[in-house]
Amino acid sequence: xxxxxxxxxxxxxxxxxxxxxxxxxxxxxxxxxxxxxxxxxxxxxxxxxxxxxxxxxxxxxxxxxxxxxxxxxxxxxxxxxxxxxxxxxxxxxxxxxxxxxxxxxxxxxxxxxxxxxxxxxxxxxxxxxxxxxxxxxxxxxxxxxxxxxxxxxxxxxxxxxxxxxxxxxxxxxxxxxxxxxxxxxxxxxxxxxxxxxxxxxxxxxxxxxxxxxxxxxxxxxxxxxxxxxxxxxxxxxxxxxxxxxxxxxxxxxxxxxxxxxxxxxxxxxxxxxxxxxxxxxxxxxxxxxxxxxxxxxxxxxxxxxxxxxxxxxxxxxxxxxxxxxxxxxxxxxxxxxxxxxxxxxxxxxxxxxxxxxxxxxxxxxxxxxxxxxxxxxxxxxxxxxxxxxxxx
Numbered sequence: 001x002x003x004x005x006x007x008x009x010x011x012x013x014x015x016x017x018x019x020x021x022x023x024x025x026x027x028x029x030x031x032x033x034x035x036x037x038x039x040x041x042x043x044x045x046x047x048x049x050x051x052x053x054x055x056x057x058x059x060x061x062x063x064x065x066x067x068x069x070x071x072x073x074x075x076x077x078x079x080x081x082x083x084x085x086x087x088x089x090x091x092x093x094x095x096x097x098x099x100x101x102x103x104x105x106x107x108x109x110x111x112x113x114x115x116x117x118x119x120x121x122x123x124x125x126x127x128x129x130x131x132x133x134x135x136x137x138x139x140x141x142x143x144x145x146x147x148x149x150x151x152x153x154x155x156x157x158x159x160x161x162x163x164x165x166x167x168x169x170x171x172x173x174x175x176x177x178x179x180x181x182x183x184x185x186x187x188x189x190x191x192x193x194x195x196x197x198x199x200x201x202x203x204x205x206x207x208x209x210x211x212x213x214x215x216x217x218x219x220x221x222x223x224x225x226x227x228x229x230x231x232x233x234x235x236x237x238x239x240x241x242x243x244x245x246x247x248x249x250x251x252x253x254x255x256x257x258x259x260x261x262x263x264x265x266x267x268x269x270x271x272x273x274x275x276x277x278x279x280x281x282x283x284x285x286x287x288x289x290x291x292x293x294x295x296x297x298x299x300x301x302x303x304x305x306x307x308x309x310x311x312x313x314x315x316x317x318x319x320x321x322x323x324x325x326x327x328x329x330x331x332x333x334x335x336x337x338x339x340x341x342x343x344x345x346x347x348x349x350x351x352x353x354x355x356x357x358x359x360x361x362x363x364x365x366x367x368x369x370x371x372x373x374x375x376x377x378x379x380x381x382x383x384x385x386x387x388x389x390x391x392x
Contacts, residue, residue: 016110017088019061021101027051028236034058039107041097046071047078050189056081062088062109066095069127070135073145079132090114093124160254160277161318164286171290172272176228176247179292182208186227187281188215188236189300195333196223196299208297211288213281216300217241231287232280234260242269249273249287251280278318289326296326299333 017039024030025043028051034040036059043066044051055063069079069091082089090109097114100121101107108115114122125131163169184203186192196219202208203225212220214232218241221227227246230237234250242248242264248271252258256275264271276283281301288296323330 014108014110016108016115017061018106018108021064021103021105021107023098023101023103025066025098027054031055031058032236034060037061039064039109041066041101043067043095043098044069044078046073046076047082049077049081052078052081053190056085056087060087062090064090064093064097064109064114064122064124066093066097068092070132070139072135072139075136075139079127080136083127083129083132089127090122091125091127093122097122161321164276164278170275171287172249172274174229174247174249174272174287174291176209178209178288180294182206182295182297183211183288183293184208184297184299185211185213185281185284185288185301186216186220187213187298187300188219189281192216192219192300193223196220199297199299199333202297208295209288209293211284212237212241212246213284217244217246219300229284229287231274231284232260233258234263239267242267249283251276251283253277276318278322282318282322285322285326285330289329293329296330297333298330301332 019037019039020035021039021041022030022034023041024033027040027042027044027047030040030042031054034055038058038060039062040055040058040060041064045067047065047069063082069089070076079089088109090112093114101114101116105116107121112123112126113120114124164171184199186196203210209229210220210225210227211229211231212218212227214230214234215236216232217227217230217237221241221244226244227241229249230242230246231249232251234242234248248264248269250258250261250264250271250273252261252273252275254275254277256273258273258275261271261273274283274287276286278286281298285296285298
């Protein structure tokens with residue numbers, strides 16, 4: 001008993017960060033299990049901003065990455081997000097960490113080393129603001145190579161998906177009425193929460209078709225809305241949201257295989273598939289465009305060159321070409337917030353009516369005829385008061 005107490009005391013006094021470890025090679029999946037104060041063990045080369053934002057929102061104590069968070073291919077945005085949030089990052093510890101550490105095990109991060117009890121299980125490179133800044137500067141030199149790869153990838157994508165891009169071949173039929181309406185396409189990406197707050201007056205007035213892309217459907221529900229359409233591979237949308245009554249379109253591989261379809265069907269939800277090599281957010285835009293959307297407002301999607309690169313080279317071509325396809329119909333949410341001005345609201349209208357009534361009363365009180373009307377109204381009011389007193 002005394003020995004156990006002594007060991008606990010030594011563990012509590014050990015330097016560094018001690019917490020429960022959660023492990024997953026896909027950062028998107030681990031965020032569903034993480035609790036505040038836990039340590040995330042991931043395997044994510046070139047950690048992107050969306051993944052980093054998710055980890056920050058989970059309030060993790062530290063991030064252990066089996067892969068390099070900055071490989072040098074391009075200046076990815078994720079590590080800087082984590083460092084600015086004050087989250088320690090231990091980089092490039094190697095894949096063996098997934099064999100040395102178990103889910104839910106208590107581990108300790110100290111310096112550039114990770115311990116399970118007193119056993120050293122992994123070592124890596126400890127990132128800080130200076131190392132991230134230096135790595136980002138070096139990574140900018142890789143942009144030219146990435147742009148060349150992007151050009152080649154674009155040509156390959158055009159060759160495989162030209163019928164979809166040019167003629168809409170393969171776009172499924174849906175029951176949701178989109179023709180002539182605005183569509184709000186929500187991805188759980190960059191600044192989605194802030195954009196949804198800004199767009200509340202727009203949503204209230206124009207009542208757009210609400211399209212959630214995977215976790216974007218949960219984002220809509222968290223903001224107080226119910227999605228009309230859920231589009232994606234169904235790996236990051238919750239069961240509850242899938243059952244909300246929205247129409248479901250499952251993103252499938254070009255050969256028609258849709259890994260997410262079985263999950264949707266197991267929940268008793270009907271769905272159609274959309275086979276395409278594009279990303280889920282891109283097929284949501286193509287779906288809305290093909291079914292006659294008058295305007296598409298995008299929340300949390302990628303808009304700049306660095307964001308395209310941060311998304312990963314495999315998805316860059318479809319994102320770029322999809323935006324060429326939908327043309328001027330697509331507006332970023334931030335642009336809507338700058339251009340859109342809400343019409344007079346109910347509160348403003350009430351204030352306006354009250355001001356008008358005060359002006360009328362003042363005008364009546366300033367004239368003889370007005371004072372006579374006020375006297376008659378006062379007598380009527382007194383009569384009503386006496387009448388109520390007699391009844392009660």
